[in-house]
Amino acid sequence: MIAGTGILRFSQAQAKRFLLMKQGLLGKHRFSGQAGVMECVRQLSCIQFDPLDICGRNDSLLLHSRVDGYRPAMLDALLYxxxxxxxxxxxxxxxxxxEDWPCFEATRNQFRERGVRSQDQIAKVADQVLDLIDTKxxxxxxxxxxxxxxxxWWSPTSLSRAVLETLYFQGTLMIHHKQGTRKYYELTSRLLPPHLLQKTEPFATHAERLGWQLRRxxxxxxxxxxRSSPAFLGMVEFKKLVREKIFAELMEAGELVEVRVEGIEEPLYMLATDLPLVDxxxxxxxxxxxEFLAPLDSLLWDRALVERLFGFDYTWEVYAPQAKRKFGYYVLPVLHGEELxxxxxxxxxRKTGLLEIRGCWFEPxxxxxxxxxxxxxxxxxxxALMNGCDRITLPW
Structure with missing residues (x-):
């Protein structure tokens, strides 16, 4: 702590260790089993989802790196x-x-009020779709x-998919379960308890909601x-002037702590509730x-920060043309101890029960x-075991 300022000072090694401790990636596993999955998601507030499943989806890869004994069925049980x-x-x-369902009411309202592409066609069949789900x-x-x-959104699709997704984003439907990539939707009123359905959004202003999101x-x-960061994706109206204001308000309220890291000119910020980790x-x-890290792992949300602290430049090349890829299609960073x-x-x-490591590239x-x-x-x-495989092949 810098005397008289309330500002923490970390070496780069301390900053890295703090991040890994916070993430549950350092030392003995902090999380275990299905209860550990819930505890881990609660700590992270959310896990980013991506449907690609080459060696496990992003959500499972993230949990596998943190939760001892993790299996995808644990996450499915908590979800469905x-x-x-x-x-x-x-x-x-x-x-x-x-438990955070009421906090997303503003998001649901945005989808209700701003409309979506093909809104007129969707509106004509929405009630019919709801009646079918109500009956069947x-x-x-x-x-x-x-x-x-x-x-x-990204390309033309069936009207059936568009209406289901619209009603889902508006909060009328929720995902009941999945079979592979196929999503089955049910009325939200049948899936959530009354106390959550009846609870109003806890934020009086948009600024309060942004403060909640920023803490998360x-x-x-x-x-x-x-600075602007990919970690803030999905935060509406969070440009520079608003961002500075929300940061200042949380600092004044004592909810954030400024951290100065050796070799990085800009200040960083941590939650005040994480101060016990510093000790x-x-x-x-x-x-x-x-551990193999998921491509959308929360540790990697701000890749510029990862490069500054760990000296590791990671690009997810899954959407790059093959000829432009430096490494491979679905490549995962390797964390060993406190280094990438x-x-x-x-x-x-799955047919052969084999997990193949097609490539391995070490840092110089x-x-x-x-x-x-x-x-x-x-x-x-x-x-391999998480993926239901019993054999591996290695590139050396």
Whole structure:
């Protein structure tokens, strides 16, 4: 702490250790089993969702790196049996804590008020779709008699999908369950308890809501700066002047702490509730873990910050043309201890029960490569088991 200022000062090594401790990625696993999945999501506030499933979806890859003994069925149970979690729009498509349902009322209102593409066509069939679900129970797009193609967010799609997604974003429907990538929707009134449905949004102003969102995003990463950041995706009307104002208000309220990190001119900010972690920064983590990080892992939300602290430049090349890829299609960063040491490209084959590590690229400064390869092989085997595979192949 800088005397008389309330400002913390970290070396880069301390800043990295703080982030990894906050993320549950340092030392012995903090989270375990299905209860650990819930605890982990609650700490992160949300997990970003992406439907690509090459070696596990983004949500499962993130949880696998943090929760001892994780299996995808644990997350599915929390989403679609216990309903302690739900799918919704937060940092883009995300998995959120159900208790936070009232806090997203403004988001639902935005979808109700601003309309969507092909709004007129959707409005003509919306009541019919709701009547069908009311009568038959959960339905997917393929169950509906709406084959017309309509203009949609990224490309034309079926009217059935467009109407289901519209009603979902507006809050009338929720995802009841999934079969692969196929989503089945049910009336929200049948899935959420009355006390949540009846509870009003807890924010009196948009600024209050932005403050809530900012605390969540800083808490999900651990440290963030005031500059524009991909970590703020999904925060509406959060441009520079508003952002500066919300940061200042949270600082004045004592909810944020300014952190100065050696070698970084801009101040960073952490939650005041995370101050107890600072007292443990010099503790020996005990074991060195090796984890494969999800491409949309919260630790990686601000890749410019990751590069400044870890010296690791990560680009997710999944949408890049093959000829322009430097590494591979679905490549994951490798965390070993307190360093990002390289990348791997795991690909699952369910038919053969094989997880293939198609490539492994170490950072130039990495030493003791054979030791690191052995650690990567052990992590690859754990990932194989999560994917229902019992064998791995390695590129060396």
């Amino acid at each position: 049996t216990e309903r302690s979690l739900f799918d919704y729009w937060d940092k883009n498509l995300s998995i959120c804590v159900t 129970g959960p339905l997917c797009a393929q169950d509906l008699p709406c084959d017309t193609r309509v203009d949609w 995003r800083i808490g999900a990463v651990g440290l963030l700066w005031r 443990t920064l010099d503790d020996d983590p005990g074991i060195v873990r090796t 040491i390289g990348r791997v490209e795991p690909v699952r084959n 400064a990495v030493v003791d490569v054979q030791e690191k390869r052995a650690a990567i092989a052990r992590t690859a085997m754990r990932l």
